[in-house]
Amino acid sequence: MCDIIWCKKCNTVNYLDPYCFWNWEGKVNCAECGEVYYIHMIQGHMYKGPEPRPGEKPDIHPLYADKPYDGYTNYPPGVEGKTRPYNCTPRHIYLGRADQRKFSIRNRPMRAWPQPPSAGIAGSQGFYWDIKKLSPEVWEEYMEKIKKGEVRDW
Ligand SMILES: [Zn+2]
Numbered sequence: 001m002c003d004i005i006w007c008k009k010c011n012t013v014n015y016l017d018p019y020c021f022w023n024w025e026g027k028v029n030c031a032e033c034g035e036v037y038y039i040h041m042i043q044g045h046m047y048k049g050p051e052p053r054p055g056e057k058p059d060i061h062p063l064y065a066d067k068p069y070d071g072y073t074n075y076p077p078g079v080e081g082k083t084r085p086y087n088c089t090p091r092h093i094y095l096g097r098a099d100q101r102k103f104s105i106r107n108r109p110m111r112a113w114p115q116p117p118s119a120g121i122a123g124s125q126g127f128y129w130d131i132k133k134l135s136p137e138v139w140e141e142y143m144e145k146i147k148k149g150e151v152r153d154w
Contacts, residue, residue, distance in 0.1 A: 005030070005037050005050045005062070011069050014062035029058035031065035031075040031082040060084060102138050106152045107145045109138055 003021065005014040005028060012032035016039075025040040028050075036058050037050035061084040066074035077086035100113040109131055132139045145151050 003041065003044070003046060005039070007033060007035055007037075009033050009035050010067075012065050012067050014065045017063040020060075026059035027053055027056055028060055028062055029082075031062055031079070032067070102141070103145070106154070107142075107150045109135075109142050 003016045005016065006012075007014060007030040010030065010033040012030055014028065014030055016028065021039075021041050022044050023042060025048075027036050027038050029036050036053045036056045038048070038053050038056075039046060039050050040048035061082060063086060064075055064077050064083050066072075075083045077083050101110055102113060104110050111129060115135070131142070142151075
């Protein structure tokens with residue numbers, strides 16, 4: 001969800017970035033003319049505003065803005081004093097290394113780990129995997145899982 005403040009003074013659409021405006025109360029400036037609007041959002045819905053608050057200082061800039069009646073005129077993120085920079089930083093738990101898995105959640109074999117080439121230097125067997133020959137230890141583990149009844153279709 002991305003809400004906007006359409007400035008009626010200068011016909012600029014100011015885009016509010018969703019996650020930080022989901023539950024938020026404060027003042028946002030118009031990127032073009034600098035008019036300050038007060039908004040109060042609760043669970044992503046505009047509860048109050050946008051009400052113009054001329055002369056007051058904004059708490060935050062919009063993420064970006066454009067002028068739909070004026071071609072491609074826009075303010076990308078990070079224009080000094082108009083829009084704020086786009087810091088798309090993932091949360092720390094998403095900054096680790098990818099898991100290397102040999103079995104799916106249904107215990108079917110997967111090719112999600114580094115494997116030796118199976119069809120020569122430039123070969124590719126995208127849809128064919130002789131798992132028994134190329135990865136005998138995975139094949140054995142798979143047979144063991146079938147025996148234990150851990151392999152599911154759903
Ligand atoms: Zn404006």
